[in-house]
Amino acid sequence: MAYRTNKSAPEPVVLPAALERNRLLNVKQMAELTGFSIAHIRRLYRTGKFPTPIRIGGRSVAWPAHVAAALTGSPEKEAA
Numbered sequence: 001m002a003y004r005t006n007k008s009a010p011e012p013v014v015l016p017a018a019l020e021r022n023r024l025l026n027v028k029q030m031a032e033l034t035g036f037s038i039a040h041i042r043r044l045y046r047t048g049k050f051p052t053p054i055r056i057g058g059r060s061v062a063w064p065a066h067v068a069a070a071l072t073g074s075p076e077k078e079a080a
Helices: 017-021 027-034 039-047 065-072
Strands: 024-026 061-064
Touching: 024 027, 024 065, 027 039, 027 065, 039 065, 061 065
Parallel strands: none
Antiparallel strands: 024 061
């Protein structure tokens, strides 16, 4: 038997521009944005041809969103 509720799905959270700019992107998200494979991104940053990521855990790395914007050529307004 299926139960029904009157609750709708929660609204997505929209971050202010300043917080969005400081968001961290993992290697999978960077691969999707740049069009490179995950292995290629790792090769590039290990050889110094890609921005060095921030270590966020034992085996996890991430890049700030502003780095991704600069790499992909996305227009991003700098904070004054």
